[in-house]
Amino acid sequence: MRDDITLGPGKEFDLVRALEERWGDAAHGIGDDAALIDVPAGHQLVVSADSAVDGVHFRRDWLTPREIGWRVAAAALSDLAAMAADPLAMLVSLSIPDAWLGDILDLADGLADAARATAAHIVGGDLTGARELCIAITVLGAAVNPLRRNGARPGDLLYVTGRFGGPLAAFTAWQGGGRPSPADRDRVAHPVPRMRESRWLAERGAHAAIDVSDGLLSDAAHIAAASHVRLAIALDHLPTLGGLSPDTAARSGDEYELLVASPRDIDTAGFERRFELPLTAIGRVEAGDADVVATLHGARVAPGGGFDHFS
Amino acid sequence: MRDDITLGPGKEFDLVRALEERWGDAAHGIGDDAALIDVPAGHQLVVSADSAVDGVHFRRDWLTPREIGWRVAAAALSDLAAMAADPLAMLVSLSIPDAWLGDILDLADGLADAARATAAHIVGGDLTGARELCIAITVLGAAVNPLRRNGARPGDLLYVTGRFGGPLAAFTAWQGGGRPSPADRDRVAHPVPRMRESRWLAERGAHAAIDVSDGLLSDAAHIAAASHVRLAIALDHLPTLGGLSPDTAARSGDEYELLVASPRDIDTAGFERRFELPLTAIGRVEAGDADVVATLHGARVAPGGGFDHFS
Structure with a gap:
C-alpha cells in the first residue's frame, strides 16, 4: 500500500521526510500535490475538519506532546465515530512556532498512534511556520448508512x-x-x-x-x-x-x-x-x-x- | 442540493450561522459532525490540505480580507488543478483572534468567491479562538486519471x-x-x-x-x-x-x-x-x-x- 513520492530539497521537506520516517506504516502516499483515496463502491464519503490551538485546546504543561497529538487526532476521528463511518485517511496541517520544533516529532507520534488505532492512514497535510502552534486535522471516512x-x-x-x-x-x-x-x-x-x-x-x-x-x-x-x-x-x-x-x-x-x-x-x-x-x-x-x-x-x-x- | 442541519444555541454556532448565511449557495450540508459527499463511480478521491497564517502567508495591510480569503482558497484548489481533478468540496477551519472577528465575514466572502468559481462547495470545517489568524483549508476532488x-x-x-x-x-x-x-x-x-x-x-x-x-x-x-x-x-x-x-x-x-x-x-x-x-x-x-x-x-x-x- 505504500505509494510515497520522493520530495525535492529544502528544510521544509526535510521535516516532511522526518515525519514520514517517524510515522512509518501509519502514513502513506504523502508528497504529491494531493493524496489519492479509493472510496468503496456504494459508500458515501464522510469528511470532517477539526483544529486545536496551543493554549486554547491544550497546554503543554498539562500534557506531553505525544498526548497532545493523540488527543487532537482522536477528537477529529470522533466525528467519524459519530457518523458511524469507517475511517479511511487523515490529513495533518501543522502551523509550528520555533519553540515547538523540538517537540513536533513527539507530537507526530501521538497523531500516528491515533492513525494506527483507527486505520486512518495519514495521507497528506501542510507545514508552515507560525507564532503559535495550530493543528488542523481533516479526517475522511466511508459509510453506507451514516448516523446524522x-x-x-x-x-x-x-x-x-x-x-x-x-x-x-x-x-x-x-x-x-x-x-x-x-x-x-x-x-x-x-x-x-x-x-x-x-x-x-x-x-x-x-x-x-x-x-x-x-x-x-x-x-x-x-x-x-x-x-x-x-x-x-x-x-x-x-x-x-x-x-x-x-x-x-x-x-x-x-x-x-x-x-x-x-x-x-x-x-x-x-x-x-x-x-x-x-x-x-x-x-x-x-x-x-x-x-x-x-x-x-x-x-x-x-x-x-x-x-x-x-x- | 441544500442539506443544511439546524444548529443549537451558542455564540460559536451564531458565527457558523452567519457564515452559512453569507456563503449562501457556495455552501451546503454544513452542521453535522461530518459532511457527506458522493464520489462519482470509477473516480478516485483527490484530497489536499493547505494552511495560511497571518503575517507568514499574507498581511492585512497588503490585501483586503476578501482577497485574503480568495487567495488562501485558490492556493488550496490549485493542488486539485495540479492533479487534473474535478473539485467536489472544501472544508474551512478558522482559528480567529478577537482582532479579526470584525473582518471574518469579509474574508469568508473571498472563500465563497473561490468556491463558486470552481464549484467546490464549502461543506464543513471548524471555528476556534486563537491569538493569530490561521486558515486551514481542505479541498476534495475526483479524478479518473490524476496527474502526479x-x-x-x-x-x-x-x-x-x-x-x-x-x-x-x-x-x-x-x-x-x-x-x-x-x-x-x-x-x-x-x-x-x-x-x-x-x-x-x-x-x-x-x-x-x-x-x-x-x-x-x-x-x-x-x-x-x-x-x-x-x-x-x-x-x-x-x-x-x-x-x-x-x-x-x-x-x-x-x-x-x-x-x-x-x-x-x-x-x-x-x-x-x-x-x-x-x-x-x-x-x-x-x-x-x-x-x-x-x-x-x-x-x-x-x-x-x-x-x-x-x-
Whole structure:
C-alpha cells in the first residue's frame, strides 16, 4: 500500500521526510500535490475538519506532546465515530512556532498512534511556520448508512456511552494549581473515538448520533435543533467520574462519548460486555419544539453549559 | 442540493450561522459532525490540505480580507488543478483572534468567491479562538486519471502556464515600502487555480504536473525527485511580469501556475486561444540522476530559490 513520492530539497521537506520516517506504516502516499483515496463502491464519503490551538485546546504543561497529538487526532476521528463511518485517511496541517520544533516529532507520534488505532492512514497535510502552534486535522471516512444529527424521531430512546465529567474534573484541578486523578487525566490525555461502538449501535437500529465535544446538554441541543424534536433527559443514572454530580458532568466538554437515538431498546448489558464501557439509557425523544429538558431527582436542570470559543 | 442541519444555541454556532448565511449557495450540508459527499463511480478521491497564517502567508495591510480569503482558497484548489481533478468540496477551519472577528465575514466572502468559481462547495470545517489568524483549508476532488509528480519520463516535453514573477515583484515592492503595479498585485490578490487548463492538458496527453507554489525551479525539483529524472529547463522564453529577468521570475513563489510534462507536442497556440493565457515550452525531461538543470542564454542558473518556511 505504500505509494510515497520522493520530495525535492529544502528544510521544509526535510521535516516532511522526518515525519514520514517517524510515522512509518501509519502514513502513506504523502508528497504529491494531493493524496489519492479509493472510496468503496456504494459508500458515501464522510469528511470532517477539526483544529486545536496551543493554549486554547491544550497546554503543554498539562500534557506531553505525544498526548497532545493523540488527543487532537482522536477528537477529529470522533466525528467519524459519530457518523458511524469507517475511517479511511487523515490529513495533518501543522502551523509550528520555533519553540515547538523540538517537540513536533513527539507530537507526530501521538497523531500516528491515533492513525494506527483507527486505520486512518495519514495521507497528506501542510507545514508552515507560525507564532503559535495550530493543528488542523481533516479526517475522511466511508459509510453506507451514516448516523446524522437530524435522524432523531419522537419515541426514540436516548443512550450515552461511557462515563462523563473526567475532562472537567481534570481541567478544574489543573486550573486550581493541582493535579487531576489518573482516571480524570486519562480522559483528557487519551480520549478514545467510539468507532466500533458506533457501528455496533448503528447495526442495532440507532439512527441519530452526536459526539459530545461541547458538553452533553449542549450537544443534545444540536440533535434537538437538527431533528426538530424535544429531548427529555433524566441525568439520575448518568455514570460520572471525578466525583462530579451528573448535572455538572453533563456540562463537561471534550468527552468524545456518543449520544445516540434509537427507535428500539438496545441491549446495554451486551454492549458493556463487548466494549467494557457503560451504555446508559438517559431519556427519550418527544414531539415538540426543539429543546432539551434535563432533570435530576425530578427537578429541572438548566440547559447548555460547556465550552464556547466565542462566548 | 441544500442539506443544511439546524444548529443549537451558542455564540460559536451564531458565527457558523452567519457564515452559512453569507456563503449562501457556495455552501451546503454544513452542521453535522461530518459532511457527506458522493464520489462519482470509477473516480478516485483527490484530497489536499493547505494552511495560511497571518503575517507568514499574507498581511492585512497588503490585501483586503476578501482577497485574503480568495487567495488562501485558490492556493488550496490549485493542488486539485495540479492533479487534473474535478473539485467536489472544501472544508474551512478558522482559528480567529478577537482582532479579526470584525473582518471574518469579509474574508469568508473571498472563500465563497473561490468556491463558486470552481464549484467546490464549502461543506464543513471548524471555528476556534486563537491569538493569530490561521486558515486551514481542505479541498476534495475526483479524478479518473490524476496527474502526479512521479509521471515524468525521459523524452517528455516541459510546459508552463502563465507569466511568472508577479508575486515576487509585488512582495518586493511592499517590503520596500512601495506599491506594486496593479498587474503584479493582482497575481497575489487573485491567483486563479488552473482547473480547466489542467484538464485540457491531461486530455491531450500530459502525464505529470505540479503547481508552482515555492518557485518554478524548486517545484521542478519535486518532479525530478518523484519521477527520478533530470529536468533540462531553458528559461529564455519564460514569460515574466514585473520587469523581472526569467532567472529571477523562476524563483518567485505563490504563482499557482502549472509545470507539466507531456510525451507529445502540445498545441500551445490552441491553448492560448482557449484560455487567454500563455502555454510555453521550457524544456525536456532526460534520463539521469534526479536534478534540475536550468539555463539562461546558454549559461547555467543556480537551482532552487523560492520560499521555505523552515530555512
